[in-house]
Amino acid sequence: MASLEELQRALAQALVAAEQRRSIGTSSTADAVARDDPALAGISKAELQRAGQTLIRKRLSHVRSQLPRTTAMLSARLPSLFRSYAAEHRFTGYRVPLRDCIGFSQFIAMQHELPPWVHELARWEAMFCRWTLSPNQFWMVCLRYRVFDPAVFISYEEEPPKRLTIWLAHRLGGRGRIRRIV
Amino acid sequence: MVGEDAVVEGVAVVENNWAARQPLPPLGAGLGYRDAYQADVYRFREAIDFLEIIADHFFDPVPLRARQLDLLQAHFTLLPHGLGLSLGSAEGLDEDYLNRFANLIERIEPPYWSEHLAFTKAAGIDIGHLTPLPKTRQTLAVLRDNIRRACDRIQRPLILENITETIRFPHEQLDDAEFFTEVTEQNDCGLLLDVTNLYINSVNHRFDPLKVLWKLPPERIVQLHFVGGHWEDGQLLDSHSAATPEEIWQLLDEVVKFAPVKGVLLERDEKLPPMTELVAEMERARQSWRHHCGQP
Numbered sequence: 001m002a003s004l005e006e007l008q009r010a011l012a013q014a015l016v017a018a019e020q021r022r023s024i025g026t027s028s029t030a031d032a033v034a035r036d037d038p039a040l041a042g043i044s045k046a047e048l049q050r051a052g053q054t055l056i057r058k059r060l061s062h063v064r065s066q067l068p069r070t071t072a073m074l075s076a077r078l079p080s081l082f083r084s085y086a087a088e089h090r091f092t093g094y095r096v097p098l099r100d101c102i103g104f105s106q107f108i109a110m111q112h113e114l115p116p117w118v119h120e121l122a123r124w125e126a127m128f129c130r131w132t133l134s135p136n137q138f139w140m141v142c143l144r145y146r147v148f149d150p151a152v153f154i155s156y157e158e159e160p161p162k163r164l165t166i167w168l169a170h171r172l173g174g175r176g177r178i179r180r181i182v
Numbered sequence: 183m184v185g186e187d188a189v190v191e192g193v194a195v196v197e198n199n200w201a202a203r204q205p206l207p208p209l210g211a212g213l214g215y216r217d218a219y220q221a222d223v224y225r226f227r228e229a230i231d232f233l234e235i236i237a238d239h240f241f242d243p244v245p246l247r248a249r250q251l252d253l254l255q256a257h258f259t260l261l262p263h264g265l266g267l268s269l270g271s272a273e274g275l276d277e278d279y280l281n282r283f284a285n286l287i288e289r290i291e292p293p294y295w296s297e298h299l300a301f302t303k304a305a306g307i308d309i310g311h312l313t314p315l316p317k318t319r320q321t322l323a324v325l326r327d328n329i330r331r332a333c334d335r336i337q338r339p340l341i342l343e344n345i346t347e348t349i350r351f352p353h354e355q356l357d358d359a360e361f362f363t364e365v366t367e368q369n370d371c372g373l374l375l376d377v378t379n380l381y382i383n384s385v386n387h388r389f390d391p392l393k394v395l396w397k398l399p400p401e402r403i404v405q406l407h408f409v410g411g412h413w414e415d416g417q418l419l420d421s422h423s424a425a426t427p428e429e430i431w432q433l434l435d436e437v438v439k440f441a442p443v444k445g446v447l448l449e450r451d452e453k454l455p456p457m458t459e460l461v462a463e464m465e466r467a468r469q470s471w472r473h474h475c476g477q478p
Contacts (some may be wrong), residue, residue, distance in 0.1 A: 003320070004324055005304075007351075008271065011304065011309075011349070012307040013305070016307055042352030043352070043354070050417065051311075054311060065217070068218070088383070089310075171244070176245075
């Protein structure tokens with residue numbers, strides 16, 4: 001019988017592989033190896049697969065909570081977009097949800113079929129995740145649309161009001177500000 | 183022998199009067215804090231007896247986050263709830279995570295803190311989700327080492343939460359109740375009984391949750407979690423995404439009849455409703471807790 005350490009190694013590999021399979025919709029070589037690992041003998045393959053799929057759902061849940069307006073606007077497009085993103089991106093550490101939000105917002109910005117205001121809203125909401133993540137940082141954000149105003153309703157189909165703004169965010173050793181300079 | 187310190191298989195069995203030695207305050211009905219409710223928790227201050235914060239969200243807080251934490255602490259008893267300490271990891275604890283957790287606890291001085299009977303990390307992989315542990319003596323030994331290390335660093339009472347068992351293991355040596363009892367008694371910890379997780383496991387794996395409950399040491403059940411989940415592909419999931427269903431209310435009632443719990447906590451994560459709905463759930467839980475636990 002496998003030791004607990006061997007079992008946990010095999011489980012971690014199998015679950016991540018199952019998560020990847022759910023993301024890309026195919027089996028991978030790593031997935032096949034994980035499923036045949038002797039340390040996993042006697043464990044239901046169906047349970048492993050379901051547990052792996054849970055990882056995607058959990059990651060998406062975190063992204064929804066940190067990018068609420070973006071994910072609400074994406075609506076039915078969100079699950080497939082996130083699965084595509086998750087297939088290529090995986091982080092470690094205790095702030096993985098924040099890294100996922102930043103990563104997903106960058107992924108959205110590269111999806112040219114999405115309207116430009118969706119790109120900007122994702123960048124705007126992710127800015128606050130970035131703010132939390134790093135103690136030392138300096139960046140500027142330029143927005144063409146009023147995505148920064150929570151009172152403005154933004155829908156996927158209709159171009160929102162335009163207002164050019166430039167925001168400056170800086171932090172040094174944990175202290176800093178986010179402010180509009182234009 | 184119960185009533186005296188003894189050594190059993192190299193493990194000290196602590197006298198079973200944990201509740202007397204750990205005078206934890208009665209708390210009432212609480213809420214898992216979520217940023218979406220950061221204004222509402224103050225508007226509905228009188229309806230919330232305590233807040234449970236996700237510890238990871240407040241590690242090394244930036245000034246704005248630190249002010250938020252200070253304001254929360256000024257108005258509520260805060261209980262930090264960890265997600266990534268991975269107490270069940272055979273390779274040992276993440277010392278960096280442990281230190282950050284310890285710093286947070288030193289800052290907010292909670293009556294107790296909580297983590298999970300699970301592992302999240304192995305072989306350089308961060309699974310990102312609480313993963314079950316096989317109920318074996320080897321697992322108990324790993325938990326013992328990790329909990330000892332954690333409690334050396336964080337010298338406040340620890341309570342441990344049961345999780346949903348998405349995976350069941352062959353060759354287990356203990357049943358659920360035996361495992362939870364051994365872990366809490368070997369390590370002098372309390373139990374955070376997630377009533378929803380117990381119910382979900384009982385549905386998905388077909389057993390009577392009351393038979394597990396009645397074998398647990400009641401004085402070690404310190405706090406409860408409850409919330410609703412959803413069905414997917416024939417499995418009930420702990421998505422924390424719905425109102426608490428009647429079956430879980432009934433199980434919660436049985437728990438508070440059985441154990442002198444200090445607090446009952448609603449932990450909603452997804453499809454967040456208006457705060458008034460959560461207040462109503464907390465009030466129902468509070469009434470049950472007061473009635474059976476005899477608290478004012």
